[in-house]
Amino acid sequence: MGKITNEELLTSIKAKFEADVTEVSEPFGLLTFEISREKIIELLTFLKTDPKLQFIYLTDITAIHYPEREKPIGVIYHLHSLVNNVRVCIKVFVADGDVHMPTATVLWNGANWMERETYDFFGVVFDGHPDLRRILNVDDMTVFPMRKEYPLEDPNRVDKRDYFFGR
Amino acid sequence: MKTHLLLDDNDPQTELSTLNLGPTHPATHGVFQNVLQLDGERIVSGVSTIGYIHRAFEKIAEHRPFYQITPLTDRMNYCSSPINNMGWHMTVEKLLGIQTPKRVDYMRIIIMELARIADHLICNSVLGVDTGATAGFFYVMEYREAIYEIYEEICGSRLTTNIGRIGGFERNFNHIAFAKLRKFLKDFPPVLKEFEALLTRNRIFIDRTRDVAAVTPEDALSYSWSGPILRATGVDYDVRAMEPYCSYGDLEFEVPVGSNGDVYNRFLVRNAEMWQSLRMIEQSLAKIEKEPSDIFHADVPEFYLPPKEEVYNNMEALIYHFKIVMGEIDTPRTEVYHAVEGGNGELGFYLVNDGGRSPYRLHFRRPSFINYSMYAPMSRGMLLSDAIINMSSLNIIAGELDA
Numbered sequence: 355m356g357k358i359t360n361e362e363l364l365t366s367i368k369a370k371f372e373a374d375v376t377e378v379s380e381p382f383g384l385l386t387f388e389i390s391r392e393k394i395i396e397l398l399t400f401l402k403t404d405p406k407l408q409f410i411y412l413t414d415i416t417a418i419h420y421p422e423r424e425k426p427i428g429v430i431y432h433l434h435s436l437v438n439n440v441r442v443c444i445k446v447f448v449a450d451g452d453v454h455m456p457t458a459t460v461l462w463n464g465a466n467w468m469e470r471e472t473y474d475f476f477g478v479v480f481d482g483h484p485d486l487r488r489i490l491n492v493d494d495m496t497v498f499p500m501r502k503e504y505p506l507e508d509p510n511r512v513d514k515r516d517y518f519f520g521r
Numbered sequence: 522m523k524t525h526l527l528l529d530d531n532d533p534q535t536e537l538s539t540l541n542l543g544p545t546h547p548a549t550h551g552v553f554q555n556v557l558q559l560d561g562e563r564i565v566s567g568v569s570t571i572g573y574i575h576r577a578f579e580k581i582a583e584h585r586p587f588y589q590i591t592p593l594t595d596r597m598n599y600c601s602s603p604i605n606n607m608g609w610h611m612t613v614e615k616l617l618g619i620q621t622p623k624r625v626d627y628m629r630i631i632i633m634e635l636a637r638i639a640d641h642l643i644c645n646s647v648l649g650v651d652t653g654a655t656a657g658f659f660y661v662m663e664y665r666e667a668i669y670e671i672y673e674e675i676c677g678s679r680l681t682t683n684i685g686r687i688g689g690f691e692r693n694f695n696h697i698a699f700a701k702l703r704k705f706l707k708d709f710p711p712v713l714k715e716f717e718a719l720l721t722r723n724r725i726f727i728d729r730t731r732d733v734a735a736v737t738p739e740d741a742l743s744y745s746w747s748g749p750i751l752r753a754t755g756v757d758y759d760v761r762a763m764e765p766y767c768s769y770g771d772l773e774f775e776v777p778v779g780s781n782g783d784v785y786n787r788f789l790v791r792n793a794e795m796w797q798s799l800r801m802i803e804q805s806l807a808k809i810e811k812e813p814s815d816i817f818h819a820d821v822p823e824f825y826l827p828p829k830e831e832v833y834n835n836m837e838a839l840i841y842h843f844k845i846v847m848g849e850i851d852t853p854r855t856e857v858y859h860a861v862e863g864g865n866g867e868l869g870f871y872l873v874n875d876g877g878r879s880p881y882r883l884h885f886r887r888p889s890f891i892n893y894s895m896y897a898p899m900s901r902g903m904l905l906s907d908a909i910i911n912m913s914s915l916n917i918i919a920g921e922l923d924a
Contacts, residue, residue: 381855382615411758412745413860414891416884418873432858432871432886436742436756439763443858464745467894475579490572490923499580506577506584519849 358407358438360385366407371397377445386443394431394446395456401433401442402461409433409442415458415468417476419501425449429478431458448478457482475500537565540905544573548651548909551919555897562905567897571890575923582883586848587613587687588826590883595681597887598921601640601864603632603672603684608861611766612870613687614819616857621819624812625689626768627805631702632675632684633767633861634798634805638709639668640864641749641791644916648788649720651913652729657719664712667705674698688825689818702806710799717792730785734899734911741782744895747888748866749790750915754782760862767861772804784914791916823850848878865889865916889921 360380364387368375374397377388389397401409413432420426425447434441448455457480458465469480470489477498480486488495497504543554552573558565578593585593594605607629614621621629642665646658669679675698676684676691685691694702720726736746738754751758759776761769777793779786818825822841831838844850854876860869869886892915900908 382857384858386856410742413867414869414871414884414886416871418882430871432869436758436763441858462745463740463743463898464891464894467890468745471890488572490575492572499577506580519847 358435358440360440363407363440363442366404367397367401370400384441384443386445388445388447391446391448391455394444395458395460397444398431398433398458398461401435407435408437409435411436412458412462412464412468413441415465415472417472417478417500419476421502423447427453427476427478429455429472453477454479454481456480459483474498477501542908544570548912550647550913550917551922553917553919553922555900557900557905557908559905564900564903564905564908567900567908569893569897571893572923574919578924579883579885583879583881586846586878587852587880588845590880591685592681592683594885595683596920597885597924598640598864598868598889598918599680600643600918601636602680602682603636604640604861604863605868606682606684607633607767608859608863608868609870610685610687611861612857612859612872613824615859616855616872616874617687617821617824617852619688619819619821619824621689621767622812622816623768624809624816625818627809627812628690628694628817629685629767630769630772630805631802631809632672634801635668635671635702635705637798637864638795639665640916641795644864644913645720645788645791646716648730648784648910648913649726651910652726654720654723654726657716660719661712661716664705664709667701667708671698671701671705674701686818686826688821691826691828693815693817702802706799706802706806713792713795713799721789721792727785729907729910730788730914731783732781733784733907734903734914735781735783736895736899737782740895740899745891746866746895747891748863749794750782750787750892751866752777753779753786753790755780760860760867764860766859769801771808772801774801784910787914852876860886863888865892865918865921885924887921887924889916889918890924893917893922 363385371393374389374393375387379386401407411434413434416430418428418430428445428447431444455478457469467489469483470487472478473480473486474488474491475498538559540557540559541554542557543549544552554570555567557567582590582593591606591609594609595602597605642661646661649657672682673679675694676682736754738756741751741754755778757776757778762776774797777790779790826845827838827842832842852874854874856873858869858871860867866888868888871884872880873882875881
């Protein structure tokens with residue numbers, strides 16, 4: 355089967371989720387957009403089960419932290435339609451005090467460890483996950499280390515300060 | 522997948538024992554733990570614990586300029602580190618809009634396919650060791666050594682290579698490298714043939730691997746498997762064929778697929794892939810000869826790290842060197858996802874850039890991490906000895922698992 359274009363894909367998605375799809379962009383040809391937390395499982399189910407699109411392959415789940423934004427934590431899904439050979443990137447942003455997401459393990463078993471990793475590093479709580487525990491860090495850790503409030507730079511290194519470079 | 526065994530708790534005849542397989546056990550291919558509940562030798566349930574060598578690469582990457590991230594990628598899948606290196610460089614090239622010359626692409630294909638052969642050689646020969654046949658392992662080790670010698674000729678190091686630069690290679694392949702490569706291409710195929718003959722028709726090997734840990738394509742896709750273990754189930758997903766990067770589209774090759782996704786099929790698929798890799802190297806070598814012999818990097822002085830002798834003698838090179846090393850290069854504020862076919866499957870780099878000296882966020886999609894998530898569920902109902910073989914057939918690399 356031939357590759358479907360991003361325009362066709364976006365038209366199919368917008369036909370069902372018109373008002374919910376925002377911030378559409380195409381960095382290096384990868385269709386990327388945002389959607390609300392309430393609609394994400396519905397969207398993933400649609401993408402996976404639609405006979406034309408067939409995004410049957412969950413490539414990855416990860417997250418990102420923008421501390422200055424109103425909704426700082428973004429959960430990022432990468433899906434791949436192996437039949438049409440097209441990828442899509444979906445983002446969901448949630449507020450800091452309410453870092454809950456519905457789990458994608460209802461659709462893919464592989465989401466289990468990806469969501470555990472996302473929880474471990476960003477503290478995103480995936481509601482309905484069968485076994486939401488830390489995966490790479492120690493169990494008694496109290497912070498979510500990939501958030502931006504935990505900087506890594508060695509405090510004794512003065513040669514790399516921004517003001518030396520006019521930044 | 523086999524179903525979960527249900528045992529009656531009140532049955533006095535039933536007594537389960539708990540076995541800690543790992544964290545450091547000769548049969549686990551790295552540092553990770555599986556707590557197994559056994560009924561005799563049959564596994565009733567298991568829990569995997571990973572993260573023993575977690576080194577926070579994604580966090581460290583947020584504080585390093587692009588070049589300094591290369592050594593982090595080496596240390597993920599250390600059996601095929603050049604693929605990781607080049608995957609990372611290609612991600613940055615995609616971000617910066619750098620078009621590499623054809624000769625660089627073919628040089629990269631040669632190195633990446635050599636790395637794949639080294640990776641598959643280890644995996645398949647260790648699978649032999651786990652079933653009790655050490656001869657194959659000792660036999661093919663010499664040829665992994667030959668591959669490492671080629672790396673050494675090109676970049677000076679063997680295991681964690683740091684091979685290549687953004688835009689191409691640090692130096693051209695010299696005539697010794699080409700000579701070693703040609704010698705390898707001449708010597709290796711008969712050995713690979715013999716190695717295959719040693720195991721593929723071996724009664725004991727077949728009995729130990731056929732129908733062991735068989736996975737359906739549906740399960741494999743549901744667990745987001747990729748690479749040889751996914752192809753062993755019959756799904757022909759290969760990043761090189763589906764989204765050709767680095768001029769793979771110019772080459773003729775086939776994607777070997779298996780039929781029933783068991784350990785034996787995974788072994789066969791890896792073997793067949795080594796033959797395809799040899800084919801690709803031969804073709805790339807032939808194509809290189811038609812290209813100008815002095816080109817080994819793209820003409821992008823603002824991103825390509827200049828050679829040291831130029832830095833000492835040329836002011837422009839010194840300035841660029843300083844700007845690149847200190848992270849003073851201008852980069853677009855955007856994001857990029859780039860995937861390459863690693864030794865174990867789709868190795869993806871998700872890079873969000875804010876124009877600063879380091880990535881704002883860098884995520885590695887590590888195939889071992891994703892492939893291994895199925896290990897505990899699929900071990901249920903399996904014999905302990907089969908679970909060991911299953912683990913080596915998945916080619917788990919602890920560095921890639923934990924990152």
